[in-house]
Amino acid sequence: xxxxxxxxxxxxxxxxxxxxxxxxxxxxxxxxxxxxxxxxxxxxxxxxxxxxxxxxxxxxxxxxxxxxxxxxxxxxxxxxxxxxxxxxxxxxxxxxxxxxxxxxxxxxxxxxxxxxxxxxxxxxxxxxxxxxxxxxxxxxxxxxx
Amino acid sequence: xxxxxxxxxxxxxxxxxxxxxxxxxxxxxxxxxxxxxxxxxxxxxxxxxxxxxxxxxxxxxxxxxxxxxxxxxxxxxxxxxxxxxxxxxxxxxxxxxxxxxxxxxxxxxxxxxxxxxxxxxxxxxxxxxxxxxxxxxxxxxxxxxxxxxxxxxxxxxxxxxxxxxxxxxxxxxxxxxxxxxxxxxxxxxxxxxxxxxxxxxxxxxxxxxxxxxxxxx
Amino acid sequence: xxxxxxxxxxxxxxxxxxxxxxxxxxxxxxxxxxxxxxxxxxxxxxxxxxxxxxxxxxxxxxxxxxxxxxxxxxxxxxxxxxxxxxxxxxxxxxxxxxxxxxxxxxxxxxxxxxxxxxxxxxxxxxxxxxxxxxxxxxxxxxxxxxxxxxxxxxxxxxxxxxxxxxxxxxxxxxxxxxxxxxxxxxxxxxxxxxxxxxxxxxxxxxxxxxxxxxxxxxxxxxxxxxxxxxxxxxxxxxxxxxxxxxxxxxxxxxxxxxxxxxxxxxxxxxxxxxxxxxxxxxxxxxxxxxxxxxxxxxxxxxxxxxxxxxxxxxxxxxxxxxxxxxxxxxxxxxxxxxxxxxxxxxxxxxx
Ligand code: HEM
Ligand code: HEM
Ligand code: SF4
Ligand code: SF4
Numbered sequence: 001x002x003x004x005x006x007x008x009x010x011x012x013x014x015x016x017x018x019x020x021x022x023x024x025x026x027x028x029x030x031x032x033x034x035x036x037x038x039x040x041x042x043x044x045x046x047x048x049x050x051x052x053x054x055x056x057x058x059x060x061x062x063x064x065x066x067x068x069x070x071x072x073x074x075x076x077x078x079x080x081x082x083x084x085x086x087x088x089x090x091x092x093x094x095x096x097x098x099x100x101x102x103x104x105x106x107x108x109x110x111x112x113x114x115x116x117x118x119x120x121x122x123x124x125x126x127x128x129x130x131x132x133x134x135x136x137x138x139x140x141x142x143x144x145x
Numbered sequence: 146x147x148x149x150x151x152x153x154x155x156x157x158x159x160x161x162x163x164x165x166x167x168x169x170x171x172x173x174x175x176x177x178x179x180x181x182x183x184x185x186x187x188x189x190x191x192x193x194x195x196x197x198x199x200x201x202x203x204x205x206x207x208x209x210x211x212x213x214x215x216x217x218x219x220x221x222x223x224x225x226x227x228x229x230x231x232x233x234x235x236x237x238x239x240x241x242x243x244x245x246x247x248x249x250x251x252x253x254x255x256x257x258x259x260x261x262x263x264x265x266x267x268x269x270x271x272x273x274x275x276x277x278x279x280x281x282x283x284x285x286x287x288x289x290x291x292x293x294x295x296x297x298x299x300x301x302x303x304x305x306x307x308x309x310x311x312x313x314x315x316x317x318x319x320x321x322x323x324x325x326x327x328x329x330x331x332x333x334x335x336x337x338x339x340x341x342x343x344x345x346x347x348x349x350x351x352x353x354x355x356x357x358x359x360x361x362x
Numbered sequence: 363x364x365x366x367x368x369x370x371x372x373x374x375x376x377x378x379x380x381x382x383x384x385x386x387x388x389x390x391x392x393x394x395x396x397x398x399x400x401x402x403x404x405x406x407x408x409x410x411x412x413x414x415x416x417x418x419x420x421x422x423x424x425x426x427x428x429x430x431x432x433x434x435x436x437x438x439x440x441x442x443x444x445x446x447x448x449x450x451x452x453x454x455x456x457x458x459x460x461x462x463x464x465x466x467x468x469x470x471x472x473x474x475x476x477x478x479x480x481x482x483x484x485x486x487x488x489x490x491x492x493x494x495x496x497x498x499x500x501x502x503x504x505x506x507x508x509x510x511x512x513x514x515x516x517x518x519x520x521x522x523x524x525x526x527x528x529x530x531x532x533x534x535x536x537x538x539x540x541x542x543x544x545x546x547x548x549x550x551x552x553x554x555x556x557x558x559x560x561x562x563x564x565x566x567x568x569x570x571x572x573x574x575x576x577x578x579x580x581x582x583x584x585x586x587x588x589x590x591x592x593x594x595x596x597x598x599x600x601x602x603x604x605x606x607x608x609x610x611x612x613x614x615x616x617x618x619x620x621x622x623x624x625x626x627x628x629x630x631x632x633x634x635x636x637x638x639x640x641x642x643x644x645x646x647x648x649x650x651x652x653x654x655x656x657x658x659x660x661x662x663x664x665x666x667x668x669x670x671x672x673x674x675x676x677x678x679x680x681x682x683x684x685x686x687x688x689x690x691x692x693x694x695x696x697x698x699x700x701x702x703x704x705x706x707x708x709x710x711x712x713x
Contacts, residue, residue, distance in 0.1 A: 037398035039391070068381045069439045087385050089439040090644040095389045098398075106402070111380035113370050113409065147662070149632065154679040161681065162688035169689055173696020178703055238606055239675040242625060246676035247685075256606040317592060318632045 014045060015052035018099075022057075022082055025101040029081050036101040050097075057082060057099075064108065070095070074105055149318045152325035160329035167336025168344060175348070187359045194355035201354020202347055222273050229267030233303065236260055257310075264307050271300045295339045301327040369446055370409035376445075383408045386442050387572075390565050393640060394577070394587035407572040408446065414571045415470050415478040417509055418452040421502040422495050422529040422538055423484030427520040428454050430557035431564065440644065443564040446571055450478075453497070464498050471512055479570060480513045482506065482523045482541050485530055489537030506544060515549045515576060516541060519563055524552035524583070525662035532666050542583055549576045552583040556659035559636055562588040582662065584634070593630035593656050596638035599623065617653060627671040628655030635660040 018038060025036040040050065058078025066072040071088040083105045089095030100106075110118075192200065208216040234240055236255040245251040255263075275296055278284050305327045309320035334340060370380050383405040391401025420428070432455070449455060450470035456463055470478060484502075487494035492501030500508075510516055518541040521527040529538035542550045553562050566585055569577045577585045594600065602608070602622040609616035609623055622628070630638075633656050637648040650656055655671075658664040668678035 037401075039388075039398060041392045042395055066381065068379065068385055069442055070385075072385055085388075087389055087439070089389065093644040093646075095439050095644075096385070096392050098388060098392075106405075107381050107384045111370070111409070114374060114379045117371070117374045150663070150667070150678070153668075153677055157677050158679050158681045158684050161677075162684045165685050166688040166692035166695070169692030170696040170699065173693055174699035174703070177697055177700035179700070238608060238624065239673070242673035243675045243677065246673065247681060254606055257604045259606075312595075317594075321632070 013049065013052065014043060015049045015056065018043070018053055019056050022079075022099060022101060026079060026081055029101050029103075038099045038101075040097040040099065053099075054084065057084065066107065068107075072107065074108060147318070148322040149325075152322040152329070156329045157325055157332075160332040164332040164335050167333075168341075171336055171341060172344060175345075183359065185359070191358045194358070197358030198351030198354045201357070202350050204354075205350050218277060219274075222270050222277070226267050226270035226274060229263050229270060230299075230303075232263045233260055233267060233306070236263070261307065261310060264303055268300065268303050268307065271296070271303065275300075291338045295334065298327075298331045298334045299340070302331055366412065368409065369411050369413060372413065373445060380409050382442060386439060386568070389439055390568055393561055393565055394569065394585075396587075404568075404572040408568070411446070411571050413448040414446060414567065415474040416447045416449050416481055416567070417467055417470055417478055417513075418449060418455075418481045418483070419502075419505060419509060420453050421482065421484030421486050421506070421523070422536065423520065423522050424528075425454055425483075427483040427557045427563075428452070431519075431560050440560065440564065443568060447567060467509065471509065475512045477514050478512070479515055479517060479567065480510050481517045481519055481567075483518075483520045485522045485526045485538040485540060486544060487529070487536035487538050489535075494536040503544065506541070510545050510548055513548055515551060515570060516545050517551045517553060517563075517566060517570075518542060518583075519553050520558055521554040521556045521659055521662075521664065524554035527556065528665055530663070550583055551576060551579065551585060553588070554582075554584065554660040554662075555635060556657075556664075558660070559588065559640055559642065561640055562636060580634070584660070588636045588640075589634045589660065591634065591636070591639065593633045593635060593638045593650070594628075597630055597650055598638070599650060612653065620653075623650060623653075623655040625673055626655055627669065627673060629658030629661075629664070629667070629670075629674055630656040631674060633658040633661055633664075 018040075022038070025034075028034045028036070040053075043049075045053075060076030060078055060080060062074070062076035064074045066074065070090070071092065073084075073086045073088075075084045075086075076082075077084055077099075081101060081103060083100040083102065085096075085098045085100055085105055085107065086094060087096035191197065207213075208220050213220075232255070235252075237257065237260040238254045241251055241254050278288055278292065278296075302324060305320065305324040308314065309317065309324045312320070314320070331340075335343070367375075370383070373380070373382055387401045387405035387408060388398075390396075391398065391404060396404070418428075448470075451463065451467040453463075456466075458466065484495075486492070486502045486506060488503065492503045495502045497505060518524040522529055522538075523541045526534075526538050526540045526543075529536060530540075542552065551566055553566055555562070562585070565588065566577060569585075577587060580586050580589055582589075594603070597603075599620065599622045602620070603624060607616065607619075607621040608625040609619075609621045610625055611617060612626065617626075624631075628650065630650065637656070638650070641648045641651070657670050658667065661667075668676060
C-alpha cells in the first residue's frame with residue numbers, strides 16, 4: 001500500500017495521498033467487499049497531516065465510545081464505509097489510530113464467542129428468580145471493562 | 146569487545162603511539178644530524194638563513210611562472226584536496242572532540258553538512274590526483290609503490306567517513322569501526338612513507354632556501 | 363497455574379469482551395509494524411490461546427526490570443498482558459515463599475513441558491562455582507539450566523540477562539555471563555535495556571503467545587521490531603547535529619535551546635532501541651527529550667565504553683600514557699640515530 005502512495009508524487013501532501021488511497025479502497029469495498037486498514041501511526045504523519053485527513057473525511061452519522069481496556073473511539077466519516085478508529089491507552093494516550101475501509105469495524109461487532117457466553121448468561125438469568133436482577137459482583141465485573 | 150571497541154581502543158591508541166614514535170624518531174634523527182660547517186663566505190646582501198627559508202617556503206606555494214601553465218592542474222588540485230582534508234579533519238565536531246579529549250584543545254567547527262560536501266569534493270580531488278598520476282607519462286614513470294600506497298591510505302578515511310555518515314552497506318557501528326581502522330592505517334604509515342612530507346616539506350624547502358640564498362641563488 | 367480456559371473465556375469472566383483482543387492486537391501490531399492482516403490474525407489467535415505459563419528467574423539484578431514491566435496505573439491496554447500470562451514463579455511478585463515456591467516452579471515445568479516460557483532478568487555468576495548468587499541453595503547456573511531444559515523459549519529481559527550488564531562491568535568480580543552465553547539449545551530472545559521499554563517486553567511475550575514463534579531478531583538476538591532502529595536516526599534533535607549546534611554542558615545556552623547532546627556524551631549514534639520512537643511511560647518522553655544524552659543501555663558492555671559524559675568519538679583506553687611513552691621513545695631513538703650517524707661521519711672524516 002505504501003508503494004501505491006508513492007505514485008502520487010511529492011507535490012501532494014501525505015494526507016492527500018492517503019485520501020486518494022482510501023478512495024481506491026472504498027471503490028474496491030463497494031465492488032468486491034474487499035476491506036482495508038491504514039495504520040496512521042506507521043506513516044510519518046504530523047498533527048497537521050492528521051487534522052487535514054480527518055477534515056477531508058468529515059463526520060458521518062455514527063460516533064461510538066468504547067470502554068474496553070481503556071477508552072476507544074470509533075467514528076464513521078462523511079463517506080459511508082470509511083471509519084476512523086482511535087484507541088486510547090494508559091492516561092488517555094493515543095495507543096493506536098487507524099482508518100478502516102469496511103462496512104463495520106471489527107471492534108464494534110460482538111464476537112461470536114462473546115455472544116455464546118452471553119446467551120448462556122441470559123439463559124441463567126431467565127431461570128433465576130426474576131426480582132433479583134444483576135448482582136453486586138456482576139456490576140463490579142462490568143465496571144472493570 | 147566488538148569491532149568498534151577494538152578500533153576505538155587498542156587500534157587507534159597503538160596507531161597514534163606508532164605515529165608519534167615514528168615522527169619524532171625521524172624528525173630528531175634529521176634535525177640533530179647537524180651539517181658540515183659551511184666555510185664559504187655568504188654572498189653580499191643576501192638575507193639571513195631564517196628569512197631565506199621563509200621566503201623559499203612562501204615562494205613554493207605557487208608554481209614558478211615558467212611552469213604555471215603546465216602545472217596548473219597539479220597545483221590547483223593539490224590545494225583542493227589538502228585544504229579539503231584540513232577542513233574535514235579540523236572542521237568537523239566529532240573529529241575536534243576526539244582531539245579535545247586527548248589534548249584539551251577545542252575550536253569552533255563547521256556544520257556537519259558543510260563537512261560532508263567538502264569531504265565529497267576532497268574525494269573527487271584525490272581521485273583526480275590518481276588519474277593524473279596514471280595518465281601523465283612522466284609522473285607515472287617516477288611513481289613507486291610508496292606513492293600509490295600513500296594515496297590509498299589518504300583516500301580511505303575520506304571514503305569510509307562518508308560511507309559511515311551515509312549508512313551505506315552495513316550497520317553504522319561497523320562502518321564507523323572501519324573508518325577508525327582506516328585512520329589507524331593512515332597514522333601508522335604517516336612517518337614511514339611519502340606522507341611524511343607533511344612534516345618535512347617546510348623543513349626541506351626552508352633548508353634549501355637557506356642554502357641557496359647563501360650562494361646568492 | 364495454567365488452566366484449560368482460553369484467554370477469551372477468562373476475560374469474559376471478568377466482564378471484558380473479546381474486543382480487548384482486537385484493540386490489543388491493533389496497538390501491538392502498530393508498535394511492531396505488523397501488516398494489518400497480521401494484527402487481525404493476532405487478535406483471533408490471542409482469543410483462542412491458553413494462558414501462557416511463564417517462569418521468571420531473577421539472578422544478579424536490581425529488580426529494575428520487574429519494576430518497569432509492572433509500573434501500572436490501572437486496568438488499561440498495556441496491562442492486559444498480565445491476563446494473558448500465568449506468572450508461575452517470580453521471587454518479587456509471588457505471595458508464597460520457601461519450599462512452596464520451588465514446588466510451584468517444578469509443577470509448572472512438568473505441567474507445561476515444552477510450552478512454558480522462561481523470562482530471566484540478571485546475569486549468572488560463573489566464578490568460584492557460581493557461589494555469588496544462589497536461590498534455595500542452588501547456584502543461578504544450576505537453576506537456569508534445570509529450568510530451561512523443557513522450555514519453549516527463553517527471554518532475557520534487561521541488559522544484565524541479555525549481555526551481562528552491570529555485574530559484568532569491569533573488572534567483573536563474579537565472572538558474570540549472559541543467558542545467551544549459557545543457553546544454546548533453545549531460542550533466546552534478548553530484550554536489553556536498563557531497564558527495557560516495557561512495551562518491548564510485553565510485546566515480545568504477546569507475539570510468542572499469538573503466533574507460537576520467535577519474532578525476527580537482529581545479530582544480537584533482539585527483536586527487530588523494537589531494536590531495528592538507531593536512536594540517532596530517529597532523534598528529534600538530529601537537525602542540530604547536522605547543523606553543528608551542540609550543547610556544551612547541561613545548563614548552557616545550547617542545552618536550553620535543546621541542541622544536540624553529542625558533545626556531552628550522547629551514545630545515540632551507536633545505540634539501537636525504540637526510545638526515540640515509542641518513548642517511555644506510554645509515550646510521554648525519553649531521556650534525550652529530558653535533556654540527557656543516551657547512555658547506550660541496550661548495547662553490550664555499555665558500562666565500559668569510556669564514560670557516559672565523554673563524547674562518542676573519544677578514544678578509549680590509556681591513550682595519553684601510550685602516546686606519551688611513544689613520544690619519549692621516539693625522541694630518544696631519533697637523537698640516538700643522529701648521534702650514531704654523526705659519529706660515523708666524523709670517524710669517516712678522520713679516517
Ligand atoms: C602542511 C602539510 C602539508 C603540505 C604543505 C603538503 C604538501 C604537499 C605537496 C607540495 C604535494 C605535492 C603536490 C602535487 O603533487 O601537486 C603533496 C602531495 C600529497 N600530499 Fe601533502 N602536504 C601536507 C600534508 C599532507 C597530509 C597530512 C596528507 C595526508 C594525510 C597529505 C597527502 C598527500 C598526498 C596523498 C599527496 C600526493 C597526491 C598525488 O597523488 O598526487 N599531505 N603534499
Ligand atoms: C568526509 C570525510 C569524513 C567524514 C564524513 C567523517 C566522519 C566521521 C564521523 C561521523 C566520526 C564520528 C565518530 C563517532 O560518532 O563516534 C568520525 C570519527 C573520526 N574521524 Fe572521520 N570522517 C571523515 C574523514 C576523516 C579523515 C580524513 C580523518 C583523518 C585523517 C578522520 C579521522 C577521524 C578520527 C580520528 C575520528 C575519531 C575516531 C572515533 O570515533 O573514535 N576522519 N569521522
Ligand atoms: S538491566 Fe538494569 S534494570 Fe535490569 S536488572 Fe540489570 S541493572 Fe537492573
Ligand atoms: S542528541 Fe544524541 S541521538 Fe540525538 S542527534 Fe544528538 S547525538 Fe544523535
